[in-house]
Amino acid sequence: MPLQISNYTDAILSGISFSLEKGKHLVILGANGVGKSTLAKVLCGLIPSEAVRVDDIIPSKVYGEKRAGIINYIPPKLEIYDSYLPVEDFLALSHFNRNLTIDAVLERVGIAHLKGKPCRLLSSGESQLLLTASALLHGADYTIFDEPTANLDPVRMRLLFALLKEERTLPSKLIITHNLDLAYRLGFDILYLHEGEVAFHGRSSEFFEQSHLDRLYDGAVRNIGTHVVTAL
Numbered sequence: 001m002p003l004q005i006s007n008y009t010d011a012i013l014s015g016i017s018f019s020l021e022k023g024k025h026l027v028i029l030g031a032n033g034v035g036k037s038t039l040a041k042v043l044c045g046l047i048p049s050e051a052v053r054v055d056d057i058i059p060s061k062v063y064g065e066k067r068a069g070i071i072n073y074i075p076p077k078l079e080i081y082d083s084y085l086p087v088e089d090f091l092a093l094s095h096f097n098r099n100l101t102i103d104a105v106l107e108r109v110g111i112a113h114l115k116g117k118p119c120r121l122l123s124s125g126e127s128q129l130l131l132t133a134s135a136l137l138h139g140a141d142y143t144i145f146d147e148p149t150a151n152l153d154p155v156r157m158r159l160l161f162a163l164l165k166e167e168r169t170l171p172s173k174l175i176i177t178h179n180l181d182l183a184y185r186l187g188f189d190i191l192y193l194h195e196g197e198v199a200f201h202g203r204s205s206e207f208f209e210q211s212h213l214d215r216l217y218d219g220a221v222r223n224i225g226t227h228v229v230t231a232l
């Protein structure tokens with residue numbers, strides 16, 4: 001059951017069309033303010049649109065567990081109605097995948113020691129790991145991670161990379177990021193937005209060719225073989 005968006009246009013995005021088969025992953029790239037988060041919200045139904053379908057279902061028109069199983073958006077920052085909620089109670093709200101336990105997932109993302117702590121006391125990096133834990137417990141067919149590594153130290157960044165790279169972590173992952181090395185090392189297909197349109201959708205190896213990077217990033221990005229780095 002593919003995720004499809006057909007000719008979607010609003011004030012920011014223009015004529016967006018692409019599809020993603022279940023089991024495939026995608027990295028979404030593009031400059032600040034180009035519309036990546038807006039696209040994510042359209043795909044998951046937070047901005048309702050009939051241009052989006054998963055199979056024949058329009059995500060914004062289904063509710064409850066049915067919707068939870070289809071698509072999940074993980075925002076860059078933790079925003080909850082009751083910030084006094086302890087970590088484990090917050091995670092219980094998104095515990096749809098009964099094959100996993102909250103304890104196992106907390107262990108996996110390296111925050112088992114935070115289990116009883118109120119969410120409001122978490123640091124920005126800890127909050128981000130908590131959101132990742134919630135994505136695993138949720139276990140939707142399609143999970144959109146919006147800047148999942150923005151606040152992480154190098155050790156946690158590597159942990160999250162391994163988790164995102166692991167094919168079986170979640171059926172399909174869509175990852176919005178400005179970290180081009182993360183995008184390169186993941187090796188997933190790339191969707192690149194420019195001026196609200198899909199300017200590239202294809203293989204990672206093609207996207208990260210130096211001549212292509214030079215055209216997109218004005219010499220600011222170097223492919224050094226094993227990694228992609230910013231030339232400061």
Ligand SMILES: Nc1ncnc2c1ncn2[C@@H]1O[C@H](COP(=O)(O)OP(=O)(O)OP(=O)(O)O)[C@@H](O)[C@H]1O
Binds near residue numbers: 030032034039
């Ligand atoms: N609620 C809103 N009301 C008005 N404008 C908005 C709203 N949300 C986003 N925008 C504008 O829409 C454009 C796209 O924003 P969006 O957050 O989708 O970009 P982005 O590609 O995710 O950016 P970044 O990489 O900086 O996070 C921006 O110009 C932003 O200012």
